[in-house]
Each structure stands twice: as C-alpha cells, then as structure tokens.
Amino acid sequence: MIGTKFNRLTVLSTGIRIGRRHYADCKCDCGSVKRIEITKIKSGHTKSCGCLLRQLMTQKQTVHGRYYEPEYVAWRNMHKRCTDARWVKWYGGIEVCQRWFDYDCFLADVGKKPEPAYTLDRINSAQGYAPANVRWASRTVQSRNTKNHETNSSGVRGVSWSKAKNKWRAAIYVDSKQKHIGYFELLTDAGLARIHAENKYWGAT
Ligand SMILES: [Zn+2]
Numbered sequence: 683m684i685g686t687k688f689n690r691l692t693v694l695s696t697g698i699r700i701g702r703r704h705y706a707d708c709k710c711d712c713g714s715v716k717r718i719e720i721t722k723i724k725s726g727h728t729k730s731c732g733c734l735l736r737q738l739m740t741q742k743q744t745v746h747g748r749y750y751e752p753e754y755v756a757w758r759n760m761h762k763r764c765t766d767a768r769w770v771k772w773y774g775g776i777e778v779c780q781r782w783f784d785y786d787c788f789l790a791d792v793g794k795k796p797e798p799a800y801t802l803d804r805i806n807s808a809q810g811y812a813p814a815n816v817r818w819a820s821r822t823v824q825s826r827n828t829k830n831h832e833t834n835s836s837g838v839r840g841v842s843w844s845k846a847k848n849k850w851r852a853a854i855y856v857d858s859k860q861k862h863i864g865y866f867e868l869l870t871d872a873g874l875a876r877i878h879a880e881n882k883y884w885g886a887t
Contacts, residue, residue, distance in 0.1 A: 705719055764776055
C-alpha cells in the first residue's frame with residue numbers, strides 16, 4: 683500500500699494502530715503530511731489533507747458570489763425565459779445556444795454590462811440567444827426597437843406599449859372592468875405580471 687495514491691493522498695507509511703483503527707501517514711498533493719484512517723482513504727471519504735474541501739468551499743463561495751453579478755442574473759433569466767413554462771408562452775421556440783449553457787462562455791461572448799440598466803437584447807427577435815444575435819442594450823435602444831417592430835400591441839394578451847410612459851403596460855379585465863396591473867420595462871415582466879393577475883383574479887388555469 684505504501685506509495686499508492688488515493689485521490690490527493692499518497693501513502694507514506696502504514697502500520698499505525700490507535701485502538702481498533704488503522705492509520706496511514708499520507709502526503710497530500712499540496713505537500714502537507716497527515717495521519718488518516720486507512721478505511722477512509724480507501725473508501726474515498728477522505729481525499730486530501732483537508733485542502734480539497736477548503737478549495738471546494740472557496741469555489742462554492744465564488745459561485746455564490748457570482749450569483750449576484752448582474753451578468754449572471756441576466757444569464758439565469760435568459761435560460762428561465764426559454765425553459766420556464768410560464769415564460770415559454772411568449773418565448774416559445776426561442777432557444778439558448780449550446781455554448782451559452784456555460785456561464786463563462788456566455789460572459790466571454792457578451793462581456794460585462796456597460797451599465798447596470800442595460801439588459802440583454804436579441805437583435806432579431808425571431809432568433810434565439812446566440813453570440814451574433816445578442817447584445818447589451820440600454821432601455822432607450824430597446825424601446826426604440828420595440829416601437830419600430832410593434833406599434834403598441836405586444837402580441838401578449840393584456841400587455842400593450844404605453845407611449846406616454848415609454849413602458850409596457852399590463853392590464854386585466856375583472857368583472858368587465860379593466861384593472862391596471864402596472865408598467866414594466868420588459869415585455870416579459872409585463873407578461874409575467876399579467877399571468878400572476880390571471881391566477882389571482884381568474885383562478886389558475
Ligand atoms: Zn492537501
């Protein structure tokens with residue numbers, strides 16, 4: 683067993699017994715030497731001197747930290763729009779390219795948001811999320827696009843473009859009366875709010 687490597691641990695010496703337990707002194711890839719129970723080395727329960735766990739924790743924290751990056755939020759929402767049943771309603775058929783299932787690839791292609799208010803914009807709204815079709819756009823650019831492409835109808839039930847507010851307006855009919863839901867910068871947000879309202883006022887369908 684001496685000289686054998688298990689994960690990050692290389693066995694230096696065996697034959698150490700404490701009570702009923704057998705231990706081996708192992709040299710970890712990181713350079714430190716540690717006495718570890720043999721069954722735990724063999725089973726893979728212990729894979730390193732402890733440095734592996736520390737490294738994993740650091741990575742986890744890094745990922746956790748990235749959770750709050752605006753680009754990460756945009757990346758997650760992009761996937762949500764294409765997979766979540768409630769969003770697929772109006773994003774039906776729009777897909778995220780395979781490469782962008784990896785957040786790092788996505789970030790490498792689109793780069794950082796120029797400013798916090800920028801959102802992901804598909805240049806050709808009929809095409810999916812892929813490098814050539816996506817850019818960060820300011821609200822002004824998106825509003826202008828929206829105005830050019832669709833005058834004031836969104837194609838989403840209960841959602842229309844408000845020229846006065848420069849935003850999407852969601853509304854719903856309750857007891858033959860139109861009820862205002864709210865104004866939204868993004869069509870998807872207006873649509874989602876409308877669905878919440880449908881569930882609330884009409885009951886989930
Ligand atoms: Zn180590």
